[in-house]
Amino acid sequence: MKKLSSDVVIIGTGGAGMTAALEAADQGVDVLVVGKATLGRGTCTSYAAGFFTSSSLKFSSEQHHKSTLDVGRSINELPLVELVTQRGKECLERLKGRGIGLLPMDNGYRVDSRGNDKLIPGYPLVTSMGHALDKQGVKSLPGFHCLELIKEDGVITGVLGVTADGPAVISAPSVILATGGAGAIYLRNDNPVGISGDGYAMALRAGCRLRDMEFVQFYPIGFAEPGMAANLVLPPFPDAAKVYDAKGRNAFDGLENCNTIAEAISLFRDTASIFFYRKHLEGGLFLDLTGVDDALWQKMHSLRLLAKKKFDFRAKWLRIAPIAHFFIGGVEINTEMETTLPGLFAIGEVTGGFHGANRMGGNALTECIVSGTIAGRNAALLAKGRGPVEASESNVKDRNPEWAGQKGRGARSEFGRLFNRVKKTAWEQAGIIRDLEGMQKGLELVSMMEDELRALNPGNITEGLRANRTGSALLTLRCILRAGIMRKESRGALYREDYPETDDANWLRNIFISLDRNRDDLILEDRNGDRMD
Numbered sequence: 001m002k003k004l005s006s007d008v009v010i011i012g013t014g015g016a017g018m019t020a021a022l023e024a025a026d027q028g029v030d031v032l033v034v035g036k037a038t039l040g041r042g043t044c045t046s047y048a049a050g051f052f053t054s055s056s057l058k059f060s061s062e063q064h065h066k067s068t069l070d071v072g073r074s075i076n077e078l079p080l081v082e083l084v085t086q087r088g089k090e091c092l093e094r095l096k097g098r099g100i101g102l103l104p105m106d107n108g109y110r111v112d113s114r115g116n117d118k119l120i121p122g123y124p125l126v127t128s129m130g131h132a133l134d135k136q137g138v139k140s141l142p143g144f145h146c147l148e149l150i151k152e153d154g155v156i157t158g159v160l161g162v163t164a165d166g167p168a169v170i171s172a173p174s175v176i177l178a179t180g181g182a183g184a185i186y187l188r189n190d191n192p193v194g195i196s197g198d199g200y201a202m203a204l205r206a207g208c209r210l211r212d213m214e215f216v217q218f219y220p221i222g223f224a225e226p227g228m229a230a231n232l233v234l235p236p237f238p239d240a241a242k243v244y245d246a247k248g249r250n251a252f253d254g255l256e257n258c259n260t261i262a263e264a265i266s267l268f269r270d271t272a273s274i275f276f277y278r279k280h281l282e283g284g285l286f287l288d289l290t291g292v293d294d295a296l297w298q299k300m301h302s303l304r305l306l307a308k309k310k311f312d313f314r315a316k317w318l319r320i321a322p323i324a325h326f327f328i329g330g331v332e333i334n335t336e337m338e339t340t341l342p343g344l345f346a347i348g349e350v351t352g353g354f355h356g357a358n359r360m361g362g363n364a365l366t367e368c369i370v371s372g373t374i375a376g377r378n379a380a381l382l383a384k385g386r387g388p389v390e391a392s393e394s395n396v397k398d399r400n401p402e403w404a405g406q407k408g409r410g411a412r413s414e415f416g417r418l419f420n421r422v423k424k425t426a427w428e429q430a431g432i433i434r435d436l437e438g439m440q441k442g443l444e445l446v447s448m449m450e451d452e453l454r455a456l457n458p459g460n461i462t463e464g465l466r467a468n469r470t471g472s473a474l475l476t477l478r479c480i481l482r483a484g485i486m487r488k489e490s491r492g493a494l495y496r497e498d499y500p501e502t503d504d505a506n507w508l509r510n511i512f513i514s515l516d517r518n519r520d521d522l523i524l525e526d527r528n529g530d531r532m533d
């Protein structure tokens with residue numbers, strides 16, 4: 001087995017992981033950043049519309065704080081909200097100082113896409129962050145699929161993973177989990193395929209707690225045209241853009257408080273997604289861009305990108321429907337980005353707490369930068385204090401799966417088919433509109449698929465990685481369903497048809513999940529504003 005070591009290892013090369021890498025390197029320690037693909041690629045960050053919400057001259061940190069809580073329906077972790085809303089602007093300015101192109105807006109920043117007419121804004125963002133990492137001499141290991149966090153005597157000592165050449169272990173006194181969410185476990189989603197919940201599964205198996213996993217954010221406006229990949233329709237939208245139902249009526253009629261596309265995608269993703277999903281089921285939902293001025297098609301970056309599609313937007317309405325977009329819950333952390341496992345930090349979308357029951361537009365990228373800034377520095381300081389460690393041979397050997405030593409590119413079709421069934425179950429049983437019966441059926445299907453997965457016995461690395469992805473997805477889905485069943489109300493991104501009202505008297509609470517490894521079962525507890533011990 002290949003053996004490597006570093007002072008700080010960062011799993012994930014999105015906005016959170018790369019920010020942490022820059023900050024850790026500032027402290028003069030050895031930093032190794034690993035990801036499934038090359039630096040910045042295959043990340044949600046690279047797909048992002050590029051908006052960062054933060055305070056500005058026209059938007060105070062108090063306003064940012066209040067909007068975050070309003071959108072999060074008041075079950076956000078307050079110290080995290082305080083942290084991100086107070087430090088957002090400073091951390092973004094710090095990133096700008098490293099040469100990352102950010103332009104100020106009324107309520108934050110956006111990626112400077114000038115000169116990148118044909119690219120989604122997330123792409124120049126990760127590219128420039130990658131250049132900054134190179135400049136600082138940060139090492140990266142692309143194509144490293146992390147399988148497990150290694151801990152000994154209750155402290156992290158490294159990570160076990162696999163590359164195309166076989167298994168590898170990286171010993172490190174500080175590890176930062178920056179693996180993003182799990183949007184790709186849904187049938188309709190806008191995430192890269194590798195964003196499938198590995199971080200949740202690894203954290204649970206290492207003894208960390210997850211929180212707020214019942215809340216998955218759906219984005220109201222995604223492509224649903226036959227033959228087109230389900231993806232988010234990139235904002236901003238021109239004023240002349242309209243949304244109609246199958247009968248040609250304004251699709252916003254009857255949607256409380258929300259009258260424009262801009263409101264639907266920044267403040268009301270939850271109610272707009274439910275409302276639009278029903279319209280989609282009733283016959284269809286359509287985006288009408290036929291009235292948009294010719295000049296705007298040239299001027300707006302989002303429209304120039306749309307115009308690349310083989311679709312006559314000036315003559316036809318585009319069929320749209322909501323899509324799975326963002327994981328609101330995740331690994332429990334404190335304001336130092338520490339998890340309950342000493343030496344393990346978590347940052348970005350893989351964490352939970354900041355967003356509460358729903359996420360405000362632009363808050364995810366800001367969270368990545370703030371959490372990355374804090375964790376990078378803390379992880380470096382901890383590594384200096386602990387000194388080098390070595391993950392013990394026997395510990396690693398026991399965990400190393402047999403398939404990791406079998407090179408091979410092909411995979412039996414059963415692996416792909418099983419993952420597709422997970423996606424269908426997530427969409428149908430843990431989707432935009434849920435009820436007890438559906439979620440219980442979802443759990444039964446999860447158990448069946450877990451049995452099938454165990455029986456598949458991967459024969460090579462490709463099959464093993466597919467099995468690993470499916471295992472992570474199933475565990476993540478189990479968390480979503482169990483927590484969804486426990487929360488007997490509707491709040492934010494969770495809508496239960498059998499409990500359609502928000503129940504503040506009983507449910508201004510958060511659900512925490514841990515894994516009982518002996519019984520291979522989840523333990524759920526609901527707590528009222530408790531903080532991590």
Ligand SMILES: Cc1cc2nc3c(=O)[nH]c(=O)nc-3n(C[C@H](O)[C@H](O)[C@H](O)COP(=O)(O)OP(=O)(O)OC[C@H]3O[C@@H](n4cnc5c(N)ncnc54)[C@H](O)[C@@H]3O)c2cc1C
Pocket residue numbers: 011012013014015016017034035036037040041042043044045046047048049050051052053144145146147178179180181190191192194195198199232325326347348349350361362363364365366368
């Ligand atoms: C289409 C789209 C548009 C968006 N637009 C915006 C926006 O404008 N503003 C905003 O605030 N938010 C936006 N978001 C959300 C935001 O982009 C994400 O929440 C954020 O980028 C997540 O960053 P991250 O660094 O936590 O994870 P990611 O950027 O998703 O990176 C995850 C990394 O973890 C790695 N990884 C995962 N599992 C493993 C493993 N087992 N082993 C090794 N590596 C692993 C992946 O390879 C990847 O490198 C958008 C999301 C999407 C999908």
